[in-house]
Amino acid sequence: MTTLNRLYRHHLFWPLAVLAALLLFNLLYSPDFFNLVVRNGHLYGSLIDILNFGAPLMLVAIGMTLVIATKGIDLSVGSIVAIAGAQACLTISKGADQNAWGVVLSAIGLAIGLSLVLGAWNGFLVSATGIQPIIATLILMVAGRGIAQLITSGQIITISSDRYGYIGIGSLAALPFSIFVVAAVFLLVSLLIRRTALGLFIESVGCNPRASRLIGIRSRLVLVTVYVFSGLCAGVAGLILSSNVASADGNNAGLWYELDAILAVVIGGTSLNGGRFYLAGTVVGALIIQTLTTTIYMIGVPPEITLVVKAFVVLAVCLIQSESFRKKIVQRWKTRRYPAEREVARHV
Structure with a gap:
C-alpha cells in the first residue's frame, strides 16, 4: 500500500479534509477570517472564538467517546451541563463575597461532585x-432539566465573580483558559488509555462484554468508570459555559449538547457499535461542528432554519466519510462511464 493510500485510509483524513474545506470557505467569504489581533495581552479572532466556544463541546464529546466505545450512549450530558452550571452559580450567588476563593472553590467542588454522582447513577x-x-x-x-430548574427556582441566576469567570473568559499565555482545560483533559485521557490497559479494557467491553467478564475484566467497573468520566466532562463543560456568561439557565444551558457530542464522535471515526475509538478524531469532529455553527451565523442564515442547514451539512459530512457510500458512488460512476466494458465483462 502506497503512502498516499495509507494517508487516504487514515481515520483522520476525511474529518481534517472537511474541517479544512469549512475554513477555506470562511476565508473566501470573509478574507479577514484568519486575522488574529492582540489586545491587552489577549489573542482575538474568529479562530480563537471557534476554539473557545467549542471547548465545552470538545469536553463533552471526549467523555461521550469512551461511553460509545463500550457500545453505550449518554443522552444526559446536556442536562448535567445545566445542573453543574446551576449549582455553581447558586453557591456563588449565596456567598457573602462572590470573589472569595473559598466561595469559588466550594462552588466548583459542589458542581463537580454532583456531576460525578450523576455519572455514577447512569453507570449503576x-x-x-x-x-x-x-x-x-x-x-x-x-x-435533569427539572433538577436544574429546581436548583435555580426556575429563574436565571446571575453572578459577579471575576475569579469564577476566569474559567470561561480568562486567558493564559494570550489564549483562552478553556483551551488549556480541554488540552489537559485530552492529554490525561490519551495517556491513560494508550499507556495503560484501560483503553484495551474499554474496547474489549465494547466488542463483547460477556467474553470480557470471562477473561477476568471487570466489565461493570469499566462501564461505571466511563459514565462517571462522561459526567465529569459534562460538569466541567457546565462550569465553562456558566462562567462565560456569568449566569446559569437551567432550561437552555447545554441544550442539544448530547446530540452534537454524538455527531462529533461519529464524524471523528468512532463506531456506534463499540470497540475501537479515536479521541483525536472526536476533537476534530467537535471543531467541525463549532466551525459549521460559526459559518452559519457568519453568512446570515435565518435563525429559524439554522438547525435544518446544520443537519444537512452534518449528513453530507457523514456520507463523505462513509467508505461504503464512497464505493457505491465510484461503482455507479464507473458503470455509467464504461457501460460497454461492463457488459462485455459480464458475459465473459
Missing part, C-alpha cells in the same frame, strides 16, 4: 440493573 443503571444505555440516560436527560 447500565451496569447493575441491565437497563439499556439509551433508556438509562434518557431518564436523567428528562429529569
Whole structure:
C-alpha cells in the first residue's frame, strides 16, 4: 500500500479534509477570517472564538467517546451541563463575597461532585440493573432539566465573580483558559488509555462484554468508570459555559449538547457499535461542528432554519466519510462511464 493510500485510509483524513474545506470557505467569504489581533495581552479572532466556544463541546464529546466505545450512549450530558452550571452559580450567588476563593472553590467542588454522582447513577443503571444505555440516560436527560430548574427556582441566576469567570473568559499565555482545560483533559485521557490497559479494557467491553467478564475484566467497573468520566466532562463543560456568561439557565444551558457530542464522535471515526475509538478524531469532529455553527451565523442564515442547514451539512459530512457510500458512488460512476466494458465483462 502506497503512502498516499495509507494517508487516504487514515481515520483522520476525511474529518481534517472537511474541517479544512469549512475554513477555506470562511476565508473566501470573509478574507479577514484568519486575522488574529492582540489586545491587552489577549489573542482575538474568529479562530480563537471557534476554539473557545467549542471547548465545552470538545469536553463533552471526549467523555461521550469512551461511553460509545463500550457500545453505550449518554443522552444526559446536556442536562448535567445545566445542573453543574446551576449549582455553581447558586453557591456563588449565596456567598457573602462572590470573589472569595473559598466561595469559588466550594462552588466548583459542589458542581463537580454532583456531576460525578450523576455519572455514577447512569453507570449503576447500565451496569447493575441491565437497563439499556439509551433508556438509562434518557431518564436523567428528562429529569435533569427539572433538577436544574429546581436548583435555580426556575429563574436565571446571575453572578459577579471575576475569579469564577476566569474559567470561561480568562486567558493564559494570550489564549483562552478553556483551551488549556480541554488540552489537559485530552492529554490525561490519551495517556491513560494508550499507556495503560484501560483503553484495551474499554474496547474489549465494547466488542463483547460477556467474553470480557470471562477473561477476568471487570466489565461493570469499566462501564461505571466511563459514565462517571462522561459526567465529569459534562460538569466541567457546565462550569465553562456558566462562567462565560456569568449566569446559569437551567432550561437552555447545554441544550442539544448530547446530540452534537454524538455527531462529533461519529464524524471523528468512532463506531456506534463499540470497540475501537479515536479521541483525536472526536476533537476534530467537535471543531467541525463549532466551525459549521460559526459559518452559519457568519453568512446570515435565518435563525429559524439554522438547525435544518446544520443537519444537512452534518449528513453530507457523514456520507463523505462513509467508505461504503464512497464505493457505491465510484461503482455507479464507473458503470455509467464504461457501460460497454461492463457488459462485455459480464458475459465473459
